[in-house]
Amino acid sequence: MKYVIGIDVGTSGMKSIVVNQKGNVVSSYSVSYQTEHPHTGYSEMDPNIWYEAAIESLKVLVTQYGVDQISGVSFSGQMHGLVIVDNQGQVIRPAILWNDTRTSQAVADIKEKIGLKTLLNETQNTVIEGFTLPKLIWLKLHEPAHYNEIYKFMLPKDYIVYRLTGNLYSEPSDAAGTIMFNVKEENWSTTILEKLDIDTTICPDIIPSHGFSGTLTQSIMEEIGYKGEETINVYQGGADNACGALGAGITDENKQLVSIGTSGVALSIINHKNYENDGKVHYFNHCVPNQKYIMGVTLSAGYSLEWIKQLFSNEEDFETFLRPISESKIGANGLIFTPYLLGERTPHNDAKIRGSFIGLDANTTRADIKRAVLEGVTFSIKDSIQIIRGEGKAVQNIVSIGGGAKNPHWLQIQADVFNAQITTRTEEQGPAFGAAMLAAMGEQWFDSFSDMSEMWINYNASINSDDHNVGLYQSYYEIYQEVYRSTRALSDKLVQFK
Incomplete structure (x- = not known):
């Protein structure tokens, strides 16, 4: 062997x-x-x-x-x-x-x-x-x-x-x-x-x-x-x-990728020659020959979760830390988080904007805050998903990788916020697996990347969106979009105190 x-x-x-x-x-x-x-x-x-x-x-x-x-x-x-x-x-x-x-x-x-x-x-x-x-x-x-x-x-x-x-x-x-x-x-x-x-x-x-x-x-x-x-x-x-996309089986235009690590990424292959990027997303070459993709980026995705965990209970692992979020209902009891801890990439390209919790009150619980962080990160990635859809992509089948693929509650939030079917890898090794695939292709173990993907990549059962939840999240998402416009000037004024 x-x-x-x-x-x-x-x-x-x-x-x-x-x-x-x-x-x-x-x-x-x-x-x-x-x-x-x-x-x-x-x-x-x-x-x-x-x-x-x-x-x-x-x-x-x-x-x-x-x-x-x-x-x-x-x-x-x-x-x-x-x-x-x-x-x-x-x-x-x-x-x-x-x-x-x-x-x-x-x-x-x-x-x-x-x-x-x-x-x-x-x-x-x-x-x-x-x-x-x-x-x-x-x-x-x-x-x-x-x-x-x-x-x-x-x-x-x-x-x-x-x-x-x-x-x-x-x-x-x-x-x-x-x-x-x-x-x-x-x-x-x-x-x-x-x-x-x-x-x-x-x-x-x-x-x-x-x-x-x-x-x-x-x-x-x-x-x-x-x-x-x-x-x-x-x-x-x-x-x-x-490489993360390749390792998730994204070798053609049929599936999209959401990757939630320190940063968050929504990615879709777009190969038509007349595509012209307006700068709202990135347009890069894939590591698969003759393939190109558009990609939106959330700078503080998993980073936001790590930040709140350090504030609340750094000694806990993520599974234990996130267990209580089921106690908080959709919308985190009227609490919205914008994950702009390091500024934001897509769609704002704004290095100065900073994050917010909107809707804190005396009844807000730790579970609400944790859920609001997960939802806020997912809303931010939805900004990129919406741009991809604006390019004519249906975005119905998303492969989720990274930390966001390891928690069932977060996977359901992704399905409902994105209004899409979410799939995960049976064995998710991240970009390192894509790198191994490149070595295998270099060694000519396969005739094509599609053949290799079919042989090497398997998926778990898909998670479907819930129509009722989709409607609720759409209402919250529209409020989320207003927060950037309403806090941009405030962030500028606060820079002097950092």
Whole structure:
């Protein structure tokens, strides 16, 4: 039996899984690490920490199964992070991560210099603080010595692949999130780069997500404990959301994805050539060839739940913490929560807005507050679902993954708020499973991604919406939408007191 390894390079940890040719996950290994926040709004990481975590993971998993049984490895990676290396391949400074918000002025400068029309025409996306392009512009303005040293920039997972193989590539699904990449042409936008006076040679070459990146170098093989001639093939991998979608079986336009982790995502494949994004959602390349998707993002989805759990009872696990929500009726007894703890992405693209509880009174219980958080996060994701429906997608069958797929009450809330059938994976391993699928395709275990999905992916019984609940939630959702408009100015005024 042969195996592949899928490795997900997350924000707070790395998860690696071993998958056999039948699609069964036979082993896993996790490494935790912490991001650094040297100033307010900054989020950084030494890229070598990711590399060391990958070496630790490979050493454990390859030792379990033997180098002759592991035929390939691939990666899923957090998007938008900026890693820069000099002409010796050495990291110049810590990576600036997706959740770093220091670049507000750079975003404004880019929009002024290029214009939204050109951005959308060239990249099919607008530019926001978390994306890669404004990070480069920030470096150019604030750390010119570092900027001038740049030989190549990379995304987080691409840096690991580079260290493991010595070869420097990226691929379409991650490159799309830089806002320097032409999603339709699947290559770097020379127009954007030239308008901003960015040397095009610092961009890595593009290969397919399941493209062959190289093999583990001899020194890497020795580091993980092997001194012979054998090695392991490495395939480039994909962006975390794309790999999460692939691992959930989203390989065509028939199903949509909702992923609730730290952030929340609603995703749908859209392949018609005439689609033009207006900037309300992201439009990125899938890690499946010739597929593209639109995606809306809630910045503080699971993060909101983690925040309220820390305030109330941090010692409890999530299952215990959420058990009382059945005591609170739909609408949390007239309480609405907006999950804008870190600002909001879709549909507002507003870094300054902050969250609210509306409707607190003397009868509000802890169960009401917990339920309001779940409902508020789900309402926020519905904002993205509504945009997807506006593009002509029926959105009737949603695959839910992540933390939101682990609680039956939350799954029912999703079905009722989205007015859709909700399905979950029988074995949900997140983006790491999608990365393993990319390695399997690279190894040519299957003729197509559809064939692999049919063989490897199984689902639990679906959860259906309740017509009565759908009507109630629609009324609450309309009030929820008013809260942003009513609190935006207040959030601006409160910034001075933060």
